[in-house]
Amino acid sequence: MLEHGGNLRAASAQFDRPLSNWLDLSTGLNPHGYPAPDAGASAWHRLPEKCPLLVQAASRYYGAPHMLAVAGSQAAIQALPRLRPPSRVVVAAPSYAEHAHHWQQHGHSTREVPHALLDAAVSDCDVLVVCNPNNPTGHTVPRERLLSWRETLAQRGGWLVVDEAFADVAPANSIADMAALPGMVVLCSVGKFFGLAGLRVGFAGAEPALLDRLESLLGPWTVSGPAQHVARAALCDRAWQARTRERLAADHARLSAILRDSDLDASGTALFQWWPMEEPEPLWRHLAQRGIWTRLFLHGARGIRVGMPPDEPGWQRLITALNEWKNQS
Structure with a gap:
Protein backbone atom coordinates (compact mmCIF):
# COMPACT_ATOMS: atom_id res chain seq x y z
CA MET A 1 0.00 0.00 0.00
CA LEU A 2 1.32 3.45 -0.93
CA GLU A 3 2.12 6.02 1.73
CA HIS A 4 -0.27 8.94 2.27
CA GLY A 5 -0.69 11.89 4.59
CA GLY A 6 -2.85 11.73 7.68
CA ASN A 7 -0.97 8.76 9.15
CA LEU A 8 -0.75 10.24 12.63
CA ARG A 9 -0.51 6.88 14.38
CA ALA A 10 2.70 6.20 12.50
CA ALA A 11 3.95 9.66 13.41
CA SER A 12 3.08 9.12 17.05
CA ALA A 13 4.99 5.85 17.16
CA GLN A 14 7.99 7.13 15.24
CA PHE A 15 8.48 10.30 17.30
CA ASP A 16 7.06 9.07 20.60
CA ARG A 17 4.46 11.84 20.83
CA PRO A 18 0.78 11.36 21.83
CA LEU A 19 -1.80 11.62 19.06
CA SER A 20 -3.40 14.59 20.81
CA ASN A 21 -0.15 16.59 20.64
CA TRP A 22 0.20 16.85 16.87
CA LEU A 23 -0.55 19.63 14.41
CA ASP A 24 -1.51 17.61 11.34
CA LEU A 25 -0.72 19.53 8.15
CA SER A 26 -0.04 16.43 6.08
CA THR A 27 -3.26 16.00 4.10
CA GLY A 28 -4.25 19.28 2.42
CA LEU A 29 -7.78 19.00 3.82
CA ASN A 30 -9.81 22.06 4.77
CA PRO A 31 -9.23 22.19 8.56
CA HIS A 32 -12.68 23.75 9.07
CA GLY A 33 -14.85 21.05 7.56
CA TYR A 34 -18.52 21.30 6.73
CA PRO A 35 -20.67 20.90 9.88
CA ALA A 36 -22.33 17.56 9.27
CA PRO A 37 -26.10 17.56 9.90
CA ASP A 38 -27.86 14.70 11.68
CA ALA A 39 -28.60 12.01 9.11
CA GLY A 40 -31.61 10.60 10.97
CA ASP A 237 -24.96 24.94 0.92
CA ARG A 238 -23.81 27.77 -1.35
CA ALA A 239 -23.45 30.28 1.49
CA TRP A 240 -21.02 28.03 3.37
CA GLN A 241 -19.09 27.39 0.15
CA ALA A 242 -18.68 31.12 -0.55
CA ARG A 243 -17.54 31.90 3.01
CA THR A 244 -15.11 29.01 2.93
CA ARG A 245 -13.50 30.06 -0.36
CA GLU A 246 -12.94 33.55 1.08
CA ARG A 247 -11.36 32.20 4.27
CA LEU A 248 -9.17 29.71 2.43
CA ALA A 249 -7.96 32.44 0.06
CA ALA A 250 -6.89 34.53 3.05
CA ASP A 251 -5.19 31.53 4.66
CA HIS A 252 -3.44 30.78 1.37
CA ALA A 253 -2.02 34.29 1.23
CA ARG A 254 -0.87 34.07 4.84
CA LEU A 255 0.82 30.69 4.46
CA SER A 256 2.52 31.78 1.23
CA ALA A 257 3.95 34.84 3.00
CA ILE A 258 5.18 32.74 5.96
CA LEU A 259 6.99 30.32 3.65
CA ARG A 260 8.56 33.17 1.65
CA ASP A 261 9.83 34.68 4.91
CA SER A 262 11.43 31.29 5.61
CA ASP A 263 13.18 31.35 2.21
CA LEU A 264 11.04 28.49 0.91
CA ASP A 265 10.01 28.76 -2.75
CA ALA A 266 6.52 27.27 -2.47
CA SER A 267 3.58 26.77 -4.83
CA GLY A 268 0.20 25.17 -4.38
CA THR A 269 -3.49 25.88 -3.91
CA ALA A 270 -5.69 27.42 -1.22
CA LEU A 271 -5.60 24.06 0.56
CA PHE A 272 -1.87 23.29 0.60
CA GLN A 273 1.60 24.54 -0.28
CA TRP A 274 4.53 22.52 -1.57
CA TRP A 275 8.17 23.33 -2.07
CA PRO A 276 10.99 21.33 -3.68
CA MET A 277 14.16 20.49 -1.76
CA GLU A 278 17.11 18.33 -2.72
CA GLU A 279 17.26 17.09 0.88
CA PRO A 280 13.81 17.61 2.42
CA GLU A 281 14.11 15.09 5.26
CA PRO A 282 16.04 17.29 7.76
CA LEU A 283 13.35 20.03 7.68
CA TRP A 284 10.56 17.44 7.77
CA ARG A 285 12.19 15.85 10.82
CA HIS A 286 12.72 19.25 12.47
CA LEU A 287 8.99 19.96 12.15
CA ALA A 288 7.99 16.48 13.30
CA GLN A 289 10.13 16.77 16.40
CA ARG A 290 8.01 19.81 17.27
CA GLY A 291 4.76 17.95 16.70
CA ILE A 292 4.06 19.30 13.21
CA TRP A 293 3.24 16.51 10.76
CA THR A 294 3.83 17.33 7.09
CA ARG A 295 3.92 15.27 3.90
CA LEU A 296 7.42 14.21 2.90
CA PHE A 297 8.21 13.38 -0.75
CA LEU A 298 11.44 11.48 -1.31
CA HIS A 299 10.76 9.89 -4.71
CA GLY A 300 10.32 11.72 -7.98
CA ALA A 301 9.69 15.33 -7.01
CA ARG A 302 11.49 15.66 -3.68
CA GLY A 303 9.99 18.16 -1.27
CA ILE A 304 7.49 18.88 1.50
CA ARG A 305 3.76 19.65 1.39
CA VAL A 306 1.89 21.44 4.17
CA GLY A 307 -1.80 22.17 4.64
CA MET A 308 -3.49 25.07 6.40
CA PRO A 309 -3.30 25.31 10.21
CA PRO A 310 -6.73 25.07 11.89
CA ASP A 311 -6.37 27.93 14.39
CA GLU A 312 -4.11 30.72 15.61
CA PRO A 313 -2.13 28.49 18.00
CA GLY A 314 -1.45 26.23 15.02
CA TRP A 315 -0.25 29.15 12.90
CA GLN A 316 2.06 30.32 15.67
CA ARG A 317 3.41 26.83 16.21
CA LEU A 318 4.32 26.58 12.53
CA ILE A 319 5.85 30.07 12.43
CA THR A 320 7.98 29.35 15.50
CA ALA A 321 9.26 26.06 14.09
CA LEU A 322 10.14 27.61 10.72
CA ASN A 323 11.91 30.54 12.38
CA GLU A 324 13.96 28.10 14.44
CA TRP A 325 14.89 26.24 11.27
CA LYS A 326 15.86 29.42 9.43
CA ASN A 327 17.96 30.68 12.32
CA GLN A 328 19.92 27.45 12.62
CA SER A 329 20.48 27.02 8.89
Whole structure:
Protein backbone atom coordinates (compact mmCIF):
# COMPACT_ATOMS: atom_id res chain seq x y z
CA MET A 1 0.00 0.00 0.00
CA LEU A 2 1.32 3.45 -0.93
CA GLU A 3 2.12 6.02 1.73
CA HIS A 4 -0.27 8.94 2.27
CA GLY A 5 -0.69 11.89 4.59
CA GLY A 6 -2.85 11.73 7.68
CA ASN A 7 -0.97 8.76 9.15
CA LEU A 8 -0.75 10.24 12.63
CA ARG A 9 -0.51 6.88 14.38
CA ALA A 10 2.70 6.20 12.50
CA ALA A 11 3.95 9.66 13.41
CA SER A 12 3.08 9.12 17.05
CA ALA A 13 4.99 5.85 17.16
CA GLN A 14 7.99 7.13 15.24
CA PHE A 15 8.48 10.30 17.30
CA ASP A 16 7.06 9.07 20.60
CA ARG A 17 4.46 11.84 20.83
CA PRO A 18 0.78 11.36 21.83
CA LEU A 19 -1.80 11.62 19.06
CA SER A 20 -3.40 14.59 20.81
CA ASN A 21 -0.15 16.59 20.64
CA TRP A 22 0.20 16.85 16.87
CA LEU A 23 -0.55 19.63 14.41
CA ASP A 24 -1.51 17.61 11.34
CA LEU A 25 -0.72 19.53 8.15
CA SER A 26 -0.04 16.43 6.08
CA THR A 27 -3.26 16.00 4.10
CA GLY A 28 -4.25 19.28 2.42
CA LEU A 29 -7.78 19.00 3.82
CA ASN A 30 -9.81 22.06 4.77
CA PRO A 31 -9.23 22.19 8.56
CA HIS A 32 -12.68 23.75 9.07
CA GLY A 33 -14.85 21.05 7.56
CA TYR A 34 -18.52 21.30 6.73
CA PRO A 35 -20.67 20.90 9.88
CA ALA A 36 -22.33 17.56 9.27
CA PRO A 37 -26.10 17.56 9.90
CA ASP A 38 -27.86 14.70 11.68
CA ALA A 39 -28.60 12.01 9.11
CA GLY A 40 -31.61 10.60 10.97
CA ALA A 41 -32.28 7.03 12.07
CA SER A 42 -33.43 5.76 8.66
CA ALA A 43 -30.08 6.60 7.06
CA TRP A 44 -28.42 4.21 9.50
CA HIS A 45 -31.07 1.51 9.35
CA ARG A 46 -31.89 1.15 5.66
CA LEU A 47 -29.63 -0.18 2.92
CA PRO A 48 -28.21 2.85 1.06
CA GLU A 49 -30.11 2.98 -2.21
CA LYS A 50 -28.64 5.19 -4.90
CA CYS A 51 -29.99 8.66 -4.13
CA PRO A 52 -31.05 10.70 -7.19
CA LEU A 53 -31.17 13.86 -5.07
CA LEU A 54 -27.48 13.44 -4.22
CA VAL A 55 -26.57 13.00 -7.88
CA GLN A 56 -28.66 16.05 -8.81
CA ALA A 57 -26.93 18.12 -6.13
CA ALA A 58 -23.53 16.99 -7.41
CA SER A 59 -24.44 17.75 -11.02
CA ARG A 60 -25.53 21.26 -10.06
CA TYR A 61 -22.46 21.89 -7.92
CA TYR A 62 -19.87 20.56 -10.37
CA GLY A 63 -21.75 21.53 -13.52
CA ALA A 64 -21.48 18.01 -14.92
CA PRO A 65 -24.50 16.59 -16.80
CA HIS A 66 -23.93 12.98 -15.67
CA MET A 67 -22.32 11.87 -12.41
CA LEU A 68 -21.91 8.70 -10.39
CA ALA A 69 -21.44 8.78 -6.62
CA VAL A 70 -18.54 6.60 -5.49
CA ALA A 71 -16.85 5.79 -2.19
CA GLY A 72 -14.36 8.61 -2.56
CA SER A 73 -12.63 9.37 -5.86
CA GLN A 74 -10.11 6.71 -4.79
CA ALA A 75 -12.71 4.05 -5.64
CA ALA A 76 -12.89 5.29 -9.22
CA ILE A 77 -9.09 5.58 -9.45
CA GLN A 78 -8.81 1.91 -8.57
CA ALA A 79 -11.64 0.79 -10.87
CA LEU A 80 -11.06 2.73 -14.10
CA PRO A 81 -8.01 0.70 -15.20
CA ARG A 82 -10.21 -2.41 -15.11
CA LEU A 83 -12.56 -0.93 -17.72
CA ARG A 84 -10.03 -0.83 -20.56
CA PRO A 85 -8.00 -3.45 -22.43
CA PRO A 86 -4.21 -3.10 -22.10
CA SER A 87 -3.45 0.49 -23.05
CA ARG A 88 -0.60 2.98 -23.27
CA VAL A 89 -1.09 5.22 -20.24
CA VAL A 90 0.65 8.49 -19.44
CA VAL A 91 0.35 9.99 -15.96
CA ALA A 92 1.44 13.60 -15.50
CA ALA A 93 4.38 13.76 -13.11
CA PRO A 94 4.76 14.45 -10.31
CA SER A 95 1.26 13.40 -9.31
CA TYR A 96 -0.93 11.58 -6.82
CA ALA A 97 0.85 8.23 -6.76
CA GLU A 98 -2.31 6.07 -6.73
CA HIS A 99 -3.01 6.82 -10.40
CA ALA A 100 0.15 5.31 -11.89
CA HIS A 101 0.09 2.51 -9.31
CA HIS A 102 -3.32 1.18 -10.32
CA TRP A 103 -2.85 1.49 -14.07
CA GLN A 104 0.38 -0.48 -13.66
CA GLN A 105 -1.37 -3.08 -11.48
CA HIS A 106 -3.87 -3.91 -14.24
CA GLY A 107 -1.59 -4.67 -17.16
CA HIS A 108 -1.30 -1.27 -18.81
CA SER A 109 1.94 0.13 -20.20
CA THR A 110 2.29 3.11 -17.86
CA ARG A 111 4.82 5.91 -17.84
CA GLU A 112 5.06 9.15 -15.91
CA VAL A 113 5.78 12.27 -17.94
CA PRO A 114 6.58 15.81 -16.70
CA HIS A 115 3.90 18.41 -17.34
CA ALA A 116 6.14 20.29 -19.78
CA LEU A 117 6.26 17.25 -22.09
CA LEU A 118 2.58 16.28 -22.05
CA ASP A 119 1.72 17.93 -25.39
CA ALA A 120 4.08 15.54 -27.16
CA ALA A 121 3.05 12.56 -25.03
CA VAL A 122 -0.62 12.85 -26.03
CA SER A 123 0.16 11.67 -29.54
CA ASP A 124 1.69 8.47 -28.18
CA CYS A 125 -0.79 7.22 -25.57
CA ASP A 126 -4.33 5.93 -25.16
CA VAL A 127 -5.02 7.35 -21.70
CA LEU A 128 -3.70 10.56 -20.18
CA VAL A 129 -4.18 11.15 -16.44
CA VAL A 130 -3.81 14.66 -15.02
CA CYS A 131 -4.45 16.02 -11.53
CA ASN A 132 -5.77 19.56 -11.96
CA PRO A 133 -4.73 21.37 -9.86
CA ASN A 134 -1.84 19.02 -9.35
CA ASN A 135 -1.09 17.23 -6.12
CA PRO A 136 1.49 18.03 -4.73
CA THR A 137 2.76 21.01 -6.75
CA GLY A 138 -0.48 22.93 -7.38
CA HIS A 139 0.32 23.24 -11.10
CA THR A 140 -2.80 23.95 -13.18
CA VAL A 141 -3.43 23.05 -16.83
CA PRO A 142 -5.70 25.51 -18.70
CA ARG A 143 -9.11 24.27 -19.83
CA GLU A 144 -8.28 24.89 -23.48
CA ARG A 145 -5.29 22.57 -23.37
CA LEU A 146 -7.26 19.85 -21.60
CA LEU A 147 -10.02 20.05 -24.21
CA SER A 148 -7.47 19.81 -27.00
CA TRP A 149 -5.92 16.71 -25.42
CA ARG A 150 -9.36 15.16 -24.96
CA GLU A 151 -10.21 15.66 -28.63
CA THR A 152 -6.94 14.06 -29.76
CA LEU A 153 -7.41 11.06 -27.48
CA ALA A 154 -11.12 10.57 -28.25
CA GLN A 155 -10.43 10.31 -31.98
CA ARG A 156 -8.76 6.96 -31.33
CA GLY A 157 -10.99 5.79 -28.47
CA GLY A 158 -8.73 7.12 -25.75
CA TRP A 159 -9.49 8.80 -22.44
CA LEU A 160 -8.46 11.96 -20.69
CA VAL A 161 -8.83 11.37 -16.93
CA VAL A 162 -8.80 14.62 -14.93
CA ASP A 163 -8.60 14.33 -11.15
CA GLU A 164 -10.16 17.51 -9.71
CA ALA A 165 -9.98 16.56 -6.03
CA PHE A 166 -8.54 20.00 -5.17
CA ALA A 167 -10.40 22.04 -7.81
CA ASP A 168 -13.20 23.35 -5.56
CA VAL A 169 -11.10 26.29 -4.33
CA ALA A 170 -10.81 27.63 -7.91
CA PRO A 171 -13.76 26.17 -9.83
CA ALA A 172 -13.37 28.47 -12.83
CA ASN A 173 -10.73 26.13 -14.22
CA SER A 174 -12.78 22.98 -13.69
CA ILE A 175 -13.61 20.92 -16.74
CA ALA A 176 -16.41 18.94 -15.09
CA ASP A 177 -18.99 20.69 -17.26
CA MET A 178 -17.41 18.91 -20.25
CA ALA A 179 -17.47 15.48 -18.65
CA ALA A 180 -20.11 14.11 -21.06
CA LEU A 181 -17.80 14.52 -24.06
CA PRO A 182 -16.46 11.27 -25.54
CA GLY A 183 -13.24 10.21 -23.88
CA MET A 184 -13.56 12.55 -20.90
CA VAL A 185 -13.53 11.33 -17.30
CA VAL A 186 -13.56 13.81 -14.40
CA LEU A 187 -13.08 12.75 -10.77
CA CYS A 188 -14.32 14.92 -7.89
CA SER A 189 -14.20 14.62 -4.11
CA VAL A 190 -15.99 16.14 -1.14
CA GLY A 191 -13.05 15.21 1.08
CA LYS A 192 -10.71 18.15 0.45
CA PHE A 193 -12.59 21.45 0.16
CA PHE A 194 -15.46 20.32 2.37
CA GLY A 195 -13.07 18.73 4.87
CA LEU A 196 -15.14 15.53 4.90
CA ALA A 197 -12.53 12.92 4.04
CA GLY A 198 -14.04 10.51 6.56
CA LEU A 199 -17.29 10.32 4.56
CA ARG A 200 -15.56 8.61 1.64
CA VAL A 201 -17.75 10.31 -0.97
CA GLY A 202 -16.65 11.33 -4.44
CA PHE A 203 -18.07 11.52 -7.94
CA ALA A 204 -17.12 10.47 -11.43
CA GLY A 205 -18.35 12.45 -14.43
CA ALA A 206 -18.30 10.86 -17.89
CA GLU A 207 -20.52 9.60 -20.70
CA PRO A 208 -23.53 7.67 -19.35
CA ALA A 209 -22.38 4.37 -20.90
CA LEU A 210 -19.00 4.57 -19.16
CA LEU A 211 -20.63 5.49 -15.85
CA ASP A 212 -22.92 2.46 -16.19
CA ARG A 213 -19.90 0.20 -16.62
CA LEU A 214 -18.16 1.79 -13.65
CA GLU A 215 -21.27 1.40 -11.50
CA SER A 216 -21.61 -2.27 -12.43
CA LEU A 217 -17.99 -2.90 -11.53
CA LEU A 218 -18.24 -1.15 -8.14
CA GLY A 219 -21.43 -2.96 -7.18
CA PRO A 220 -24.33 -1.92 -4.92
CA TRP A 221 -24.29 0.22 -1.76
CA THR A 222 -21.00 1.94 -2.50
CA VAL A 223 -21.84 5.08 -0.48
CA SER A 224 -23.43 4.76 2.96
CA GLY A 225 -26.78 6.36 3.79
CA PRO A 226 -25.37 8.84 6.34
CA ALA A 227 -22.59 9.81 3.93
CA GLN A 228 -25.12 10.50 1.17
CA HIS A 229 -27.15 12.72 3.52
CA VAL A 230 -24.17 14.79 4.66
CA ALA A 231 -22.65 15.11 1.18
CA ARG A 232 -25.91 16.34 -0.30
CA ALA A 233 -26.24 19.01 2.40
CA ALA A 234 -22.66 20.18 1.80
CA LEU A 235 -23.07 20.36 -1.98
CA CYS A 236 -26.25 22.43 -1.65
CA ASP A 237 -24.96 24.94 0.92
CA ARG A 238 -23.81 27.77 -1.35
CA ALA A 239 -23.45 30.28 1.49
CA TRP A 240 -21.02 28.03 3.37
CA GLN A 241 -19.09 27.39 0.15
CA ALA A 242 -18.68 31.12 -0.55
CA ARG A 243 -17.54 31.90 3.01
CA THR A 244 -15.11 29.01 2.93
CA ARG A 245 -13.50 30.06 -0.36
CA GLU A 246 -12.94 33.55 1.08
CA ARG A 247 -11.36 32.20 4.27
CA LEU A 248 -9.17 29.71 2.43
CA ALA A 249 -7.96 32.44 0.06
CA ALA A 250 -6.89 34.53 3.05
CA ASP A 251 -5.19 31.53 4.66
CA HIS A 252 -3.44 30.78 1.37
CA ALA A 253 -2.02 34.29 1.23
CA ARG A 254 -0.87 34.07 4.84
CA LEU A 255 0.82 30.69 4.46
CA SER A 256 2.52 31.78 1.23
CA ALA A 257 3.95 34.84 3.00
CA ILE A 258 5.18 32.74 5.96
CA LEU A 259 6.99 30.32 3.65
CA ARG A 260 8.56 33.17 1.65
CA ASP A 261 9.83 34.68 4.91
CA SER A 262 11.43 31.29 5.61
CA ASP A 263 13.18 31.35 2.21
CA LEU A 264 11.04 28.49 0.91
CA ASP A 265 10.01 28.76 -2.75
CA ALA A 266 6.52 27.27 -2.47
CA SER A 267 3.58 26.77 -4.83
CA GLY A 268 0.20 25.17 -4.38
CA THR A 269 -3.49 25.88 -3.91
CA ALA A 270 -5.69 27.42 -1.22
CA LEU A 271 -5.60 24.06 0.56
CA PHE A 272 -1.87 23.29 0.60
CA GLN A 273 1.60 24.54 -0.28
CA TRP A 274 4.53 22.52 -1.57
CA TRP A 275 8.17 23.33 -2.07
CA PRO A 276 10.99 21.33 -3.68
CA MET A 277 14.16 20.49 -1.76
CA GLU A 278 17.11 18.33 -2.72
CA GLU A 279 17.26 17.09 0.88
CA PRO A 280 13.81 17.61 2.42
CA GLU A 281 14.11 15.09 5.26
CA PRO A 282 16.04 17.29 7.76
CA LEU A 283 13.35 20.03 7.68
CA TRP A 284 10.56 17.44 7.77
CA ARG A 285 12.19 15.85 10.82
CA HIS A 286 12.72 19.25 12.47
CA LEU A 287 8.99 19.96 12.15
CA ALA A 288 7.99 16.48 13.30
CA GLN A 289 10.13 16.77 16.40
CA ARG A 290 8.01 19.81 17.27
CA GLY A 291 4.76 17.95 16.70
CA ILE A 292 4.06 19.30 13.21
CA TRP A 293 3.24 16.51 10.76
CA THR A 294 3.83 17.33 7.09
CA ARG A 295 3.92 15.27 3.90
CA LEU A 296 7.42 14.21 2.90
CA PHE A 297 8.21 13.38 -0.75
CA LEU A 298 11.44 11.48 -1.31
CA HIS A 299 10.76 9.89 -4.71
CA GLY A 300 10.32 11.72 -7.98
CA ALA A 301 9.69 15.33 -7.01
CA ARG A 302 11.49 15.66 -3.68
CA GLY A 303 9.99 18.16 -1.27
CA ILE A 304 7.49 18.88 1.50
CA ARG A 305 3.76 19.65 1.39
CA VAL A 306 1.89 21.44 4.17
CA GLY A 307 -1.80 22.17 4.64
CA MET A 308 -3.49 25.07 6.40
CA PRO A 309 -3.30 25.31 10.21
CA PRO A 310 -6.73 25.07 11.89
CA ASP A 311 -6.37 27.93 14.39
CA GLU A 312 -4.11 30.72 15.61
CA PRO A 313 -2.13 28.49 18.00
CA GLY A 314 -1.45 26.23 15.02
CA TRP A 315 -0.25 29.15 12.90
CA GLN A 316 2.06 30.32 15.67
CA ARG A 317 3.41 26.83 16.21
CA LEU A 318 4.32 26.58 12.53
CA ILE A 319 5.85 30.07 12.43
CA THR A 320 7.98 29.35 15.50
CA ALA A 321 9.26 26.06 14.09
CA LEU A 322 10.14 27.61 10.72
CA ASN A 323 11.91 30.54 12.38
CA GLU A 324 13.96 28.10 14.44
CA TRP A 325 14.89 26.24 11.27
CA LYS A 326 15.86 29.42 9.43
CA ASN A 327 17.96 30.68 12.32
CA GLN A 328 19.92 27.45 12.62
CA SER A 329 20.48 27.02 8.89
